[in-house]
Amino acid sequence: MGDVAFWGVNAVRIWVLALVVALCGGCTFSRVRTNPEVADLETAWIVPGTTTYREVVGRLGMPPPVGQADSAPAFVSAETLHWLSTDTRIFELKVGYIVSPIFRRSRTVAADDVLIRFDDAGVVRQVSRTRRRGDETTVLDFREARP
Amino acid sequence: MKRLLLLALVTPLLGGCIWNRAKVNDAEVAARAAAIVPGKTHAEELPKLMGTVPSSVIPLKDGRTVYAFSYGDAKTEGFTLLLFTLSKTNSAFSAVYVFTDMKGVVRHVEASPAPETAWETWPFGE
Numbered sequence: 001m002g003d004v005a006f007w008g009v010n011a012v013r014i015w016v017l018a019l020v021v022a023l024c025g026g027c028t029f030s031r032v033r034t035n036p037e038v039a040d041l042e043t044a045w046i047v048p049g050t051t052t053y054r055e056v057v058g059r060l061g062m063p064p065p066v067g068q069a070d071s072a073p074a075f076v077s078a079e080t081l082h083w084l085s086t087d088t089r090i091f092e093l094k095v096g097y098i099v100s101p102i103f104r105r106s107r108t109v110a111a112d113d114v115l116i117r118f119d120d121a122g123v124v125r126q127v128s129r130t131r132r133r134g135d136e137t138t139v140l141d142f143r144e145a146r147p
Numbered sequence: 148m149k150r151l152l153l154l155a156l157v158t159p160l161l162g163g164c165i166w167n168r169a170k171v172n173d174a175e176v177a178a179r180a181a182a183i184v185p186g187k188t189h190a191e192e193l194p195k196l197m198g199t200v201p202s203s204v205i206p207l208k209d210g211r212t213v214y215a216f217s218y219g220d221a222k223t224e225g226f227t228l229l230l231f232t233l234s235k236t237n238s239a240f241s242a243v244y245v246f247t248d249m250k251g252v253v254r255h256v257e258a259s260p261a262p263e264t265a266w267e268t269w270p271f272g273e
Contacts, residue, residue, distance in 0.1 A: 026230030031270035034238045062259040065217045065240040076215070076244060078207040089270065
């Protein structure tokens, strides 16, 4: 078999190459962004102790679900409205076509988060807005109503 | 014959472009919500008016309830070159929230902005 050649290349090497190709599914770099508009939400106009639920919803709208539509309960409750945007990077290394991927790394590298809490009268009690980029989290806004 | 064999080996290595779109639930619920009449519509009527059952039911204080009708859109674009694949997915979700009182009568209806997503390929950078 070693004497057989394709364009001067040993047939054994051809078969080894074919085997490697068949086993290697390749690698994938992908990115998933969800609700990116949350990063642009402005909260500076909200005055804890004064601004009402109606004013917040009228200006910002209701929070969208994140990840999958069924996750809505986490973002609307009796006392809170919670907006969340995520940016996830995924690397996959596939080995073989039957069992793949064999290696996968997924990391949320960025997130924007707006949380507004209300009291029983529907008045804003707390505003929180944070931005995470990589390992660094920045508090953009954090205010509470004073009794 | 040799060339055919080589072609058969090389062809699977050549990739191509990727377009994928995933729609979650029915976006028409946003328009159908206009048929809800606060003060009159009852929670039991919502599935018929909205054309679907709520994706979430959120209990609030004092027996009040929020019925969430969620929908979304995800667009993936990318390409494969030999054994290397790049892709980016932009997804956005929205929901119509129907608030009812303890008797199950709709008090008000709110909606998050309609999802807007773009086709993008390059997964790196900001």
